Amino acid sequence: MPPPTTRPELAGNFGMVASTHWLASQTGMGVLERGGNAVDAAVAAGFVLQVVEPHLNGPGGDVPILLWSERDDCPHVVCGQGPAPRGVTPAAFADLGLDAVPGTGPLAATVPGAFGAWTLMLQRWGTWRLRDVLEPAIGYARQGVPVIPGVRATLAGVEDLFTSEWSTSAATYLPGGRLPGTWSALRLPELAATYERVLDEAESAGADRDRQLETARDAWYRGFVADRVARFCRDTAWLDSSGRRHHGLLDGDDLARWAPGVEAPVSATYRGIEVLKTGPWGQGPVLLQALKILEGLDLGAGPLADDDPEWQHLVLESSKLAFADREAWYGDPDHVDVPLSTLLSEQYAAARRRLVDDRRASLELRPGSPDGRTPRLPEPRAADAAEDAAGAGEPTVRSGTTGDTCHLDVADRWGNLVSATPSGGWLQSSPVVPGLGFPLGTRAQMFWLQEGLASTLRPGSRPRTTLTPSLALREGRPWLAFGTPGGDHQDQWSLVFFLRLAHAVTGRADQPWTGLQAAIDAPMFQHEHAPSSFHPRLAEPGRVTMEDRFPAAVREELARRGHDVRTVDGWSLGRLSAVARDGGWLRAAANPRGAQGYAVGR
Template identity: 50%
Template structure:
């Protein structure tokens, strides 16, 4: 093993088998996905079943009114991975002028003005239509069952309701009615129900009654979602002014036309090579290429500098991430991004040369291809806001508090089947604290627009029809044209960072899946936060205490502004793997928070 610091402990074994593997952020979603595999479904049928169940059992982390990105490869065309584009755009009336006229200088972190067109459901149905094999009714049966018959609410979900209970009771009565039955916060483990959402899913199934083919029935459900009763209920409900995270009341701007004009699709990924492996990500309309840029920078270092468990390795990785993230905040957006330059050998070498033995507290985006300085300078808001107060106001994605504690924010699932189909997907948005619940639907809209700027010069400026620069970013790794690892994590700005640790530990350090997931995590907060109020910590680094006193003290001595998060607080990774030569499969899932699980055989 190349690393001098091998894994010392795992919370559970890396699962191994040959039939199928599923891993996700909630055991029920994992179990549903595996149940589909056991009954003859493929990885895509299984992923869709798990995803709709995540809407029900992790409502504080995602919802039907949110968004998602996925990346997958099929057994028929393994060398051609595809991106699931489930990120809806800004509505037609979501203009900088309108938001400024509402007295805003930043897009709110909650409320309908922060909502992009919901893309998650249509994207999952699109996958099922084109690559699945199961009927829609069979796939949705798991979610309908738990929505109607109840599921034990997670402690963190109950905690999220408690933090926004005042907002619900005073300003969002439909959310109070949905999430605070009898006017109280549910107890952890108490059975909770979502009959309204179960009826929504039954309505999607009924839209295809009488049609001849499976594909036609799914198409009818997609049309019902984007232009039928769901879309009409959303457009009507958010037209009424309601409280936003800024403290003011505003009406939403999304219309029925916005909802009906969206259609999820597939895209080619952005890829780069690293140590003989091909790593595939979503494009620069999201933060996916950050991981690729970091890998390009790190590839020029010896293995000893790629071990996150050592002082020099942790330091080098943090510095590379800061440089890649600065480029994200300066150049990325749903626009023309020069990725050929940002992922070039010459550019990576120039960025690598900036890494010294000391931590940099500076925000350092690189120069463009012609040597010009960036035309947009990201506003940097120093850390110092009361995060608990922001959470109570319905803040968008409270991933990590000041003390480093990971609240969670998003979901993730990975599936591989015996034929070689493989998928990694990260659903998010539309969590219960995003905006008021639409009563007849049982869910609310998301808040992804908060990642856009009310500044025309920004590459991610708010413009109608443009996608917000999402943080949702799963990963697919291939070797010799065959997919071998699907992985991902919730975590907002930390998603790429935690995934980078797993990739280095598996591809360079030789760790097995569960070993890499369990190993101590870290990330930088020396980035412009993607979520309202978009703070940053110059030189900031958050680490798990298990990294060890010697390593942590060494990072502090190098100038990192270190926050100790506790032993098991960072990272919510999961992954599945496949060896194309033998067909052997493996999987691992995050033990932190005691809800992520992998299963398989």
């Protein structure tokens, strides 16, 4: 008998959508029902996520996307991660008396890449027009969406900041000057008007679909949206997490010069299954590095049991080594030489594997030396224990409420798969831009201002983000699309989820396994070993956090091996969703934690 699950294992042959919010999932399914493909559905759902989860993503944010195109018979990465302003260096922040990019405010803004990525993917691999995919989001913004508990908690944490400093945000998110109640209606008419104007300009270019999409991107990056973003950054200084007021450094030329990119994914194979991730401008390769280390370790031949601390210890230790390499070597490969081929090589994995002690936990951050290079880690900064009134970035704002990210996955009946992780532009990240109805993102906080690091701030470079969608192939065919919110923890949770599936199947595409929902429901764990990618960059070497559904004997054995084990509520770690093509069926599953994720399909 399969293990019990919190909700049904969905299976069908028409289409599947899973995401972090039920309205986005249902929007995507509605697109599939009306003849759209997985790309059309993902874009419509992605725009809806900006309205229903404004504390987790927004139009001013970013999105990396992995997709399998059945027409092309290959996978692609669409990079919706905007770069830093082209004229900005660490010296510019030093001139302001800063040794770190603030976690909030316009000083931390990068080019907002989400709109460009969604519309480029729609143009190249979708079938619908821009109006078709934007209308659901515009309708929700005009008519209102339920204020979910996470939105209410986030607004409660920044209410004083909004009313005292960020007046444009107060006007947008505190209707009538009051904190909205849970399940009341949140309306965003200014955002709706922005998207309606983009549509009007796009359709004024004529009936050609491609021309409309290109004109829409022109409106965003070279037209009225760019003009208002530039004016916002130039004309007003806003309080940020440095405790001071700063103007933004982003200007119209930064937006005009940028375009979303398409590139090939990087990959690694584990037990005959090929896993695909973005390049090292995201943290995705850490999952691949961990898999390559684990490939030569003994996790057992059968399914991974929750009462067996052996595999959990090995996963933690392998992940720590991968994250150490992230800190030393990952950055924008267009601006820094990242030795990725070596980091993912068999020889390098074997050398790293020898550092894994199967009886003792490691307590130091130990990057490797690919190609004989000497690793260089960021110098620790003294964390400011008294966060100021403007708060911090993902995943914590001033009040202790959690900000985060979204995720969505789509499979259609034609063989296409999409995995996307939109984030940034959170309502708590920066003041709302007047006339646009949304805030800018704060992804520049992920740069270091220390010179000479792989992730040092460089003019026009992409920050090394935590956003990390995933695809997996069996026998060269699309099998699985998956991902999760969670900042630095995304590739830890995704690794555990994938391992549970991989150890329940072989690499043969004709062997089905119906455990997608069970793998998401299963108890989760994570380490806090590497420095956070977000202000104030905290690290807790040796710390392991586990849901309390793991047996006490497991936690005790991990502690005996030297892990600093802490337990949390049994349904609080991991927010995965996934879709699959498995055993002749399309399948989908979503996270039950937080009672918000939703999978739908037939």
